[in-house]
Amino acid sequence: MADALHWVGGGLVAIGAIWSIMGAVGVLRFPDVYTRIHAASLTDTGGATLMLLGMAFLAEPGIVTLKLFFVWAFVMLTTPTASNALASAAYSSGHRPRIGNFEFMRGNDSPEAATKGESRP
Amino acid sequence: MRFMTYGFGLAAALAVFWFAMSGETSPLFLGLSVIAVLATLWISARLKVVDRDGSPYLRVLPLMLYTGWLLGEIIKANLAVVTRIVGIRQSIDPAMMEIRTGTRTSLGKALFANSITLTPGTVTVDVDGQVLKVHALVRENAGADSFTDMDRRSSRAADIGGKGRD
Numbered sequence: 001m002a003d004a005l006h007w008v009g010g011g012l013v014a015i016g017a018i019w020s021i022m023g024a025v026g027v028l029r030f031p032d033v034y035t036r037i038h039a040a041s042l043t044d045t046g047g048a049t050l051m052l053l054g055m056a057f058l059a060e061p062g063i064v065t066l067k068l069f070f071v072w073a074f075v076m077l078t079t080p081t082a083s084n085a086l087a088s089a090a091y092s093s094g095h096r097p098r099i100g101n102f103e104f105m106r107g108n109d110s111p112e113a114a115t116k117g118e119s120r121p
Numbered sequence: 122m123r124f125m126t127y128g129f130g131l132a133a134a135l136a137v138f139w140f141a142m143s144g145e146t147s148p149l150f151l152g153l154s155v156i157a158v159l160a161t162l163w164i165s166a167r168l169k170v171v172d173r174d175g176s177p178y179l180r181v182l183p184l185m186l187y188t189g190w191l192l193g194e195i196i197k198a199n200l201a202v203v204t205r206i207v208g209i210r211q212s213i214d215p216a217m218m219e220i221r222t223g224t225r226t227s228l229g230k231a232l233f234a235n236s237i238t239l240t241p242g243t244v245t246v247d248v249d250g251q252v253l254k255v256h257a258l259v260r261e262n263a264g265a266d267s268f269t270d271m272d273r274r275s276s277r278a279a280d281i282g283g284k285g286r287d
Contacts, residue, residue, distance in 0.1 A: 080238035
């Protein structure tokens, strides 16, 4: 039984780590600051939740579980505040988002990228 | 005096939280806990956050129920964003939209705005009175309907127990 919980917990931590890497990949692939914030919030929500849940399975039930719950609650309270500060700073400093449907991996051949003179690999 | 009531509630909550986190009962640690609680109270008083919005004890249960609902939304939104990142769906459709909220309390507004930001794919850029400026990764996933549901639920969780300040 304890062995099964160990595997479940380890698996959840591993999936959470992969999920966090997905967030980092999104930060590199998405085109502007606002869309990149969306990718980063994948790490804040999915990655952190899966890893903390996995740690709760790995630890002895009791005070550690409660502490992990509080860590999760504080992460859920503070990360949107940080994201909002970032988005608000970008917007109030005059950075306007790229609006409208586009295939983001096309890079240089999309009309938006051409007019703004952005160069993306 | 309202400050005394809220201050006492905050001190009690901090003491319980400190004890749950440490589990120490020796006189030295209990003395340190008293200092820590009083210092936190002083900082909170200086920040002027010892008020109704800073004392959500009566709303703990509705807020927990709301958190459960929000978790489901976060899972759905996580999948919507991760499929775009790994390239299962190539196109994104970013949009900037203005969302009107029904809540009037500052706690309700903070809860609604933070819920939008916490959900991957949408981020609150600015709050101006009752109107929130929201950036969305995919326009159709962030339609007005999903926000009216979230607004109704978050204001119901935050606004019970009397009217707060605007």
